[in-house]
Amino acid sequence: MVRALALSAALIAATPLAASEGHEAVTTFTLDNGMDVVVIEDHRAPVVQHMVWYRAGSADEPVGSSGVAHFLEHLLFKGTDTLAPGEFSATVAANGGTDNAFTSYDYTAYFQRVAADRLELMMRMEADRMRNIRLSENDIVTERDVILEERNQRTDNSPRALFGEQMSASQYLNHRYGVPIIGWRHEMETLDMEDALSFYQTHYAPNNAILVVTGDVEPDEVKSLAEQYYGVIPANPDLPERVRSQEPPQTAERRLTYKDARVSQPYVQRSYLAPERDPGDQEKAAALYMLAELLGGSTTSYLNEKLQFEQQKVVYTGAFYRGVSLDDTTFDLIVVPAAGVSLQEAEDAMDQVVADFIAEGVNEDDLDRIKMQLRASQTYARDNVDGIGNRYGRALTSGLTVEDVQAWPDILQAVTADEIIAAAREVIQPETSVTGWLMRDDEVTQ
Numbered sequence: 155m156v157r158a159l160a161l162s163a164a165l166i167a168a169t170p171l172a173a174s175e176g177h178e179a180v181t182t183f184t185l186d187n188g189m190d191v192v193v194i195e196d197h198r199a200p201v202v203q204h205m206v207w208y209r210a211g212s213a214d215e216p217v218g219s220s221g222v223a224h225f226l227e228h229l230l231f232k233g234t235d236t237l238a239p240g241e242f243s244a245t246v247a248a249n250g251g252t253d254n255a256f257t258s259y260d261y262t263a264y265f266q267r268v269a270a271d272r273l274e275l276m277m278r279m280e281a282d283r284m285r286n287i288r289l290s291e292n293d294i295v296t297e298r299d300v301i302l303e304e305r306n307q308r309t310d311n312s313p314r315a316l317f318g319e320q321m322s323a324s325q326y327l328n329h330r331y332g333v334p335i336i337g338w339r340h341e342m343e344t345l346d347m348e349d350a351l352s353f354y355q356t357h358y359a360p361n362n363a364i365l366v367v368t369g370d371v372e373p374d375e376v377k378s379l380a381e382q383y384y385g386v387i388p389a390n391p392d393l394p395e396r397v398r399s400q401e402p403p404q405t406a407e408r409r410l411t412y413k414d415a416r417v418s419q420p421y422v423q424r425s426y427l428a429p430e431r432d433p434g435d436q437e438k439a440a441a442l443y444m445l446a447e448l449l450g451g452s453t454t455s456y457l458n459e460k461l462q463f464e465q466q467k468v469v470y471t472g473a474f475y476r477g478v479s480l481d482d483t484t485f486d487l488i489v490v491p492a493a494g495v496s497l498q499e500a501e502d503a504m505d506q507v508v509a510d511f512i513a514e515g516v517n518e519d520d521l522d523r524i525k526m527q528l529r530a531s532q533t534y535a536r537d538n539v540d541g542i543g544n545r546y547g548r549a550l551t552s553g554l555t556v557e558d559v560q561a562w563p564d565i566l567q568a569v570t571a572d573e574i575i576a577a578a579r580e581v582i583q584p585e586t587s588v589t590g591w592l593m594r595d596d597e598v599t600q
Contacts (some may be wrong), residue, residue: 188361221337296455359390
């Protein structure tokens, strides 16, 4: 389902959420032009991370223009009215900082990590490129070649990546999550100035952005600077509602075989359509997260114990759940067969072990161990300013609220064995699944 887009009612005015055990000190407010701001204080080092997240990713692209969100991300490092091409990153580096950007299905984010006293400079430059990008036809041609080469290196030269594209395209019958973030090559080759500027003018506006500042900062200082640099940018009154084509009922199991001579290690992958984390309703997602940890989250997981150590049929197992997503996500299983074990034998063994797990129920000792490990990792995560900003930015651009982010650790700790099995029975259904075999050219399918 499409989630609510507002951060929360707490963003109407500056609202501090006091730090407590397991929670960061977070202050939120909204500028008059609709830009949401999140400030997360950490005064242990004089460093700040400044991030601007746009609620626009590859799944928000027009049909036929796949890759334009990522293309535009590249183009924002070109010139503006006041900055020459490349000057943005050169200025960050000259001030002892680092910067970059990334695009996903549900967001595009730009960030700089610098000394705390350079925050104003970062805001001034980032606000400039939010509204004043200046592109030449040479920029378009050059960066289009760059993203095509990026696709060549990361996707076309990787059987695993090409296989993954086919898995996603098969999983999503109607939703844009079935289109690769980098884009289909034949559509990337046609991206032009009009495509880039149309996406920019539609989505790159303060009322479609979230500013996340983490580190050695004071909320009042951030608010003053944000009003000075971002607050003067007009909102886009024509910002479209974030509505996407949704999945119809999935009623047929799908299978695919991908063969490539470059495959060094064949394996079986299974994906199931699964619900994502929703604002105020994260319990089912928490159960799926714990299910992934129990089934394939470590070398001591259920799949690994049974298939690798007891039966010795595989050399690797994994289970994955990506809960931070605006719309329905997937729950995935992977098994890599041992020498002499066919893909069919590995798949059959995986299915039997998963069925046994559901029938037997969750081992409470295993669940307690995973919960203890999560508590430790969540505590250590508070020491990572970069990670904190990413955690809040990804969640907020995917429809969750600050309160949801802070409630998540406690919700995970409250998950019961019965809830995990109930989630498994609901999600692990053949009709919503895609099973893929990645194989060498010379292998037989049986």
